[in-house]
Structures are given as C-alpha cells and as structure tokens.
Amino acid sequence: LAKTTQPISMDSYEGQEVNITCSHNNIATNDYITWYQQFPSQGPRFIIQGYKTKVTNEVASLFIPADRKSSTLSLPRVSLSDTAVYYCLVGERDKIIFGKGTRLHILP
Amino acid sequence: DAGVIQSPRHEVTEMGQEVTLRCKPISGHNSLFWYRQTMMRGLELLIYFNNNVPIDDSGMPEDRFSAKMPNASFSTLKIQPSEPRDSAVYFCASSLAPGQSYEQYFGPGTRLTVT
Numbered sequence: 192l193a194k195t196t197q198p199i200s201m202d203s204y205e206g207q208e209v210n211i212t213c214s215h216n217n218i219a220t221n222d223y224i225t226w227y228q229q230f231p232s233q234g235p236r237f238i239i240q241g242y243k244t245k246v247t248n249e250v251a252s253l254f255i256p257a258d259r260k261s262s263t264l265s266l267p268r269v270s271l272s273d274t275a276v277y278y279c280l281v282g283e284r285d286k287i288i289f290g291k292g293t294r295l296h297i298l299p
Numbered sequence: 300d301a302g303v304i305q306s307p308r309h310e311v312t313e314m315g316q317e318v319t320l321r322c323k324p325i326s327g328h329n330s331l332f333w334y335r336q337t338m339m340r341g342l343e344l345l346i347y348f349n350n351n352v353p354i355d356d357s358g359m360p361e362d363r364f365s366a367k368m369p370n371a372s373f374s375t376l377k378i379q380p381s382e383p384r385d386s387a388v389y390f391c392a393s394s395l396a397p398g399q400s401y402e403q404y405f406g407p408g409t410r411l412t413v414t
Contacts, residue, residue, distance in 0.1 A: 234405025287399045289342035
C-alpha cells in the first residue's frame with residue numbers, strides 16, 4: 192500500500208490560490224489518487240480523483256506528473272469556508288488509507 | 300436524497316455497557332464502510348461491506364467489536380463491553396461501486412464517550 196506524505200498544516204489568505212502537495216513515492220501501477228476534505232464535526236467529503244496528468248472539477252484541480260510520485264491539489268481563490276483538513280489517499284480498488292491530512296487555515 | 304444517516308449522533312455510556320451504532324446508507328449504494336476517528340490515530344477503516352457481505356474486517360480492533368448488515372439499507376456497529384479507549388467519532392460511509400477507491404459519502408458521525 193502506497194504511503195503518502197503531505198504537510199501537517201498550511202496557512203493562506205482569502206482570494207489566494209492554494210496548492211497542497213502530496214508525495215507517494217511507491218505508488219503502484221493500478222493506484223488512483225483521491226482527495227477528501229473534512230470540516231470540523233463533519234465526515235470527510237470527496238473532492239477529486241485522478242490517475243495521471245490533470246483533472247479539474249467545479250471545486251478543485253488535481254495535477255499529477257508523469258512519474259506519478261506526487262500530486263498537487265489546487266484550490267482556486269480560497270475563502271474562509273475552505274478552512275478544513277485535506278486528505279490525500281492513494282490506493283487501488285480494495286484498499287485505501289486516510290493519513291493525518293493537511294490542516295488548511297484560511298486567514299481574512 | 301437524505302445522505303447517509305447515522306444514529307445516535309452522540310452517545311455517552313459507562314465502561315462495560317453495550318453500545319450499538321446505526322447506519323442507513325444512501326439508497327442504491329452497494330458498499331458500506333465503518334470508520335473510527337480519534338486525534339491520536341486519525342481516521343481508521345474498521346470494516347467494509349459489499350452487497351451486505353463483509354469484505355475486509357481487518358481494522359476491527361478486537362472481539363469486542365462486531366458489525367452486521369442484515370439488508371442493503373441498514374447496518375450496525377456494536378461494542379460489547381465498551382471501554383474508555385473506545386471513545387471516538389464513528390463514521391459510516393457508503394459508495395455506489397465496490398471497492399474503497401470509489402467516491403465515498405460519509406454520514407455526520409456518532410460521537411461516543413465511554414466514561
């Protein structure tokens with residue numbers, strides 16, 4: 192199972208673009224990369240998933256380089272409500288593990 | 300859609316008592332997951348069902364924990380007897396497809412306190 196490493200915490204300001212990078216050096220061929228967001232006192236919420244190159248949805252973009260040993264979640268123009276914990280998960284169909292995540296704090 | 304429903308939202312019990320947590324997954328979802336979250340250990344998968352059958356229960360801490368899914372719309376997680384170290388937030392999640400990698404929809408959680 193691929194181990195992921197991401198920063199414990201990050202601060203940013205409203206209106207800025209935030210990039211959170213996750214490293215997963217031993218990612219396997221069949222592994223997908225998934226990001227979840229968790230607000231205080233709530234369950235995690237799926238944000239985005241990708242396998243390679245770039246994926247974009249209405250909430251975020253996910254950039255994955257060719258070697259797939261890392262990935263970057265990009266949140267455009269963050270607001271105070273984006274303050275949350277962001278989890279990077281790597282795994283194939285039947286096994287994923289939530290790490291400690293990155294605690295993102297958005298400042299006014 | 301009401302989303303994943305969990306009950307109770309909060310539970311306070313004394314050590315040694317039996318605790319039953321309940322979950323109703325999203326209608327039509329074939330996979331159901333039970334997680335436990337604590338500050339020290341983060342979010343841990345306890346057990347995962349697909350089509351009401353337990354697929355992976357390697358995360359269940361010990362024999363005091365048991366989970367059942369008698370039908371597609373209901374699951375329970377039981378702790379008997381409960382211990383203070385079981386205090387945590389327990390989440391239930393469901394997914395449309397089999398496997399853990401597909402998008403999971405989480406419930407609001409049950410905050411369990413064992414005194």
